[in-house]
Amino acid sequence: MSRPADGGTPPPELELPSDFPGLGEDDGNGPFIDHHEVRNVIKALRTSLGALRGETVPNMSATWTGPGTVNQVSYEGNVGPEEAGQWEAASAFGNNIHFAYNAFDPSYALLIEHVEKWANAVEQAIANYERFHQDSSA
Template sequence: MSRPADNGSPAPELELPANFPGLGDDAATGGPYVDHTELRRVVGRLRTKLDSLRGNAPASMSATYSGPGTIGEVAGMGNVGPQETGQWEVASSFGANTEQAYTVLDPSYGKLLDHVEQWVDAVEKAIANYERFHQDSSA
C-alpha cells in the first residue's frame, strides 16, 4: 500500500466480517449478494451516530457543551495546557503534552467524521445507481 500525498500513515486495509448485515453469498450464482434494504438500514444507523458525534447542545445545557464524545466535547475538554495545570514543573509538562495531543487530535476527529460521512454518501449513491441502472436495463 502506498503512502498518501501528505506523507501521513497509509489507510488501514479493512475487511468486512463474514456476517456483515446486508452482505452474503448468492447460492444461485456463487457470487456475492447485497441486500440493499438492509445496507440502507446499516448506513442510516451510521449516519444517525455521526450526527450524534457532531453534537447538538440540549436546550438545558451550555451552548458550548454538545454531549459526550462529540467534536465540541473533544474541543472543549481536551484543550488543556500549562496555563490550566499550573507552574509546578510536572503539571506544567503534563499540560504541555496534553496541549500537543489536543492540537493533533482535535482536527483529526472532525476529519474522521467527515470521511465516514463521505463513505456513507458513497454507499448510498452506489445503491441508488445500481438500482437505477438495473431497472433501466430490465425495462
C-alpha cells in the same frame, strides 16, 4: 495485493464477517448485497455521527452538547501548561496534553466528515446500481 502507483502503502484487505448486515451468500460472482439493509446500516451510522457532532441534544448548553461530541473534545480537551500548573512536571504534562489536543481535535471532526462522505458514496453507488439495473432490464 499490489502497491499503489505512487509507491505508498497498499490498502488493507478487508474481510467482512459473514453476518455483516446486508451481506448475503456468495454465488461465485460475489456476495448478494441487500440494499435496503445497507441503507438501514447507513441510517444507524448517521444517527451515531449525529451524537458525535452534538446535534440537537435536549437540555444541553451550546458549549456542552454531550459526552464524546466534537464540542466537548474542543472545550474540555484544550488544556495546556496554564491549566496544569507552572511547576516543571505539570508544565511538561500540560505541554504534552496541548500537543495531543492540537493533533486530535481537528482529526476527530475530520473523521466524522470522512465517514459521512463514505456513507454518501455508498448510497450513491446503490442508487447507481439500482438505476442501471432497472434501465438494463427494461
